[in-house]
Amino acid sequence: MPAFVYKARDPKGQMVTGTIDAENEQVVRNRLREKNFIVTSITLKAKTFDLKEFVAAFQKVKAKSLVIFSRQFSTMVSAGLSLVRALDILEKQSDDRKLKEVVHDVRIKVEGGSALADALAQHPQTFSDLYINLTLAGEVGGVLDETLNRVAEFLEKDQELRQKVKSSMTYPAIVFVFAIVIVIFLLVFVLPTFATVFEGLAVKMPPMTMFLIKLSNAMRKFWYLFIIGVGGAGFLFKYYTSTPRGRYQWDQVLLRLPVFGMLNKKVTVSRFSRTLGTLLSSGVPVMQALEVTGKAAGNKVVEKSIESVRESIREGESISVPMEASGIFPPMVTQMIAVGEETGSLDSMLKKISDFYDMEVENTLDSLTSLLEPLLMVFMGGMVGFIVLAMFMPMFQLINAI
16 A cells, blocks of 8 residues: 655644555545645655565464454444454554554544455455455344354364364474484484495495495585475475365375374364354355365365355255265264254354364364374384494494304
C-alpha cells in the first residue's frame, strides 16, 4: 500500500507533517478532514529500499501471535469497541512485525467500508479459509466476539497438536542425523588411515573391508557428486510432491506406513473433527463447512474423500454413510457422527471425537518414542559396529598368520 506525506494545520493552527498509508490521495484527504485538519499539501512518499521490509515480505505470522490477536480482538469486540478502534489498538501493541503490517492493512480496508471477512481474505497467507469463513459467519450472525473466541481455541488446539508431534519426533531425528554424521566421519577420515596400513602390510582384506575402502575412496574423490545426488533427489521429490498426482500418491504412502500411517490417520481425524465442529457450531452451512474442512485437512486423500462426502450429501445422503464408505475414517468416528446427526448435536459430537483423538495421538506418540529410541540406538550401533569390524578383521587375520 502506498505511503503519502502530508502537510496540514491542526485545529490549533499549528503546521504538522506526517505519513499515512492509504489506497489513494483522496482517502488521505478525507482522514485528515475528519480530524479537522486543513490540508496544504499531499505527496506520494518515494520508495526506498528497506532491508527489514524486504525480510518481512518473506516472513509469516507466528501461530502464537495469531492466537493472541484473536483472543484480544474477541475481548475488545465483546466489550463494545468498534472494529476500527480495536484493530488500531491491536496494530499498535503487536510485537509481530508481519502481523502488525497485516492488521494495519485490514484496518484501512475496514475503515474504507469493507467487511471484516473480505479484508481478512486479502491476506490468505495469514488467515486461512477456516478463519475467514468463521469471521463471515460471526459477522452475519452478530456473534463476532464468540466466533473469534472459537477461532482462538481452534488455533490453540491445532498448534498444541502440531507441537506434540514435532517435539516427539525431534529426538529420534537428531539421533538419526548424528548416526549418519558419525558414519561419514569414519568413512572419510578414519578408514583411509587403516587402509594405508593394510596396504603396507600386504594383508588380504575381506570383502566387507574392500567394499568400505572403495566407498571411502569414492566419497573422498567424488564428494561433490554425493552432494549433487542428495540435493537432486531432494529437489525431484519436492517437485513431484508439488504436482497434484505426486502429492496424492505421497499422502497415500503416509497413511499406509506401518506405524506412522496410523499416527497420521489419528492426527488427520482429530483435525477434521475439530475443524468441522468449529465451523458448524459457528453457523457455517454444512456444504461450505465440508469444503473448508477438506482444504484444511492437510492430506489430499482425505480431501478427496471429503469431496465425495459433499457429492453424496448433494444427492440427499447423510454425512456418516459416505464417510464410512471412504475407508479413511474409523467405524467409531462414523458411528458417533451418525448419532450426532440423529440427535441434532453433530458439532458437540465432533468436539468429543477431536478430544478423544488428541489423547490417542498423545498415547501413540509416547509409545512410538519409547520404541524408536532403542531402535535408533541399535541402528547407530550396528552401522558403527560394522565399520569397526571391517577395519579390525584384517588385523585379526594378520595376527593369526603370525
